[in-house]
Amino acid sequence: PIEAKVEVIWGRAYLAFLHDYKVFALRNGKLEKYQGIHGNLMHVPDADTELAWIADERLDYLTPVFELAELVARRIGIEQLRVDIFIRPGQPAQPVVNEISLASGVLYRFHAPYLARLWVDGHRLRGNAPRAQPVPHQTTFWFSFVMEIISLLIFSGLALVGMVLPAIKGCAETIPYRKSLGGAMAAGTTVLAQVVVQMPPLHRYLARKAEKAR
Numbered sequence: 001p002i003e004a005k006v007e008v009i010w011g012r013a014y015l016a017f018l019h020d021y022k023v024f025a026l027r028n029g030k031l032e033k034y035q036g037i038h039g040n041l042m043h044v045p046d047a048d049t050e051l052a053w054i055a056d057e058r059l060d061y062l063t064p065v066f067e068l069a070e071l072v073a074r075r076i077g078i079e080q081l082r083v084d085i086f087i088r089p090g091q092p093a094q095p096v097v098n099e100i101s102l103a104s105g106v107l108y109r110f111h112a113p114y115l116a117r118l119w120v121d122g123h124r125l126r127g128n129a130p131r132a133q134p135v136p137h138q139t140t141f142w143f144s145f146v147m148e149i150i151s152l153l154i155f156s157g158l159a160l161v162g163m164v165l166p167a168i169k170g171c172a173e174t175i176p177y178r179k180s181l182g183g184a185m186a187a188g189t190t191v192l193a194q195v196v197v198q199m200p201p202l203h204r205y206l207a208r209k210a211e212k213a214r
Contacts, residue, residue: 001086002054003098005106006069008081009118013066016085017106023048024111025062029055034109041148043110054087061092068095080119082106 004016004025016025024032024045031052032045039045054061069083082101088094108115 001088001096002051004065004085004087004095005101005104006065006083006085007104007106007108007115008069008073008083009115010079010122011070011074013069014115014118015108015111016062016065016069017108018051018054021048021051023051024109025051025054027062027066029057029062031055032109039109041152045110053089059092061087061095064093065095068097072097072100076100078102079122 002021003019005019006016007014013027015027017023018025022033022035024034026032031048031054033048034040034043034045036046053059065085065087068085069081072083073081080102082104084098084101086096086098088096
């Protein structure tokens with residue numbers, strides 16, 4: 001079976017994340033896959049064709065999945081819930097609940113701020129004012145984008161040094177020395193990576209992401 005992680009906000013399923021294929025299935029039948037630089041950094045999806053059969057209107061696998069997730073959330077009476085459901089190929093009308101989660105670790109890409117806005121707006125309509133104003137999506141997006149670019153440049157540079165330096169010195173070094181050099185460079189790379197992660201701005205950013213994931 002294929003597992004669909006369905007995010008339900010105020011009793012309405014927003015999307016399903018097909019975990020094994022890293023594909024998002026939307027209510028309109030659109031399938032999104034985030035890959036490469038444009039997907040992972042800019043959050044621009046590609047259309048997925050591998051799972052086109054799930055979105056086929058004639059078989060209609062998604063409608064029973066969304067309806068089951070909404071039923072579970074409404075019976076519990078909770079405003080936000082992720083319901084993980086198994087989809088059995090050849091049995092579109094028989095989805096099965098696997099588990100539920102109150103805190104999702106899924107990176108929802110472009111959809112994340114809209115999921116958050118739906119949740120906040122629901123509370124506002126009920127008269128539950130938030131304690132603090134939410135940070136605008138544009139600010140958090142560009143901060144995240146810049147930090148990812150910096151991390152990519154740092155680790156790409158370390159990888160390049162690790163490949164080029166042994167090659168340059170290879171002719172004049174013995175095999176044992178090259179091995180020790182490689183070990184030293186690996187240890188140095190690990191230490192530098194730990195230092196970068198502990199930098200105050202990046203450390204605070206990673207801490208906020210970890211807190212949100214809970």
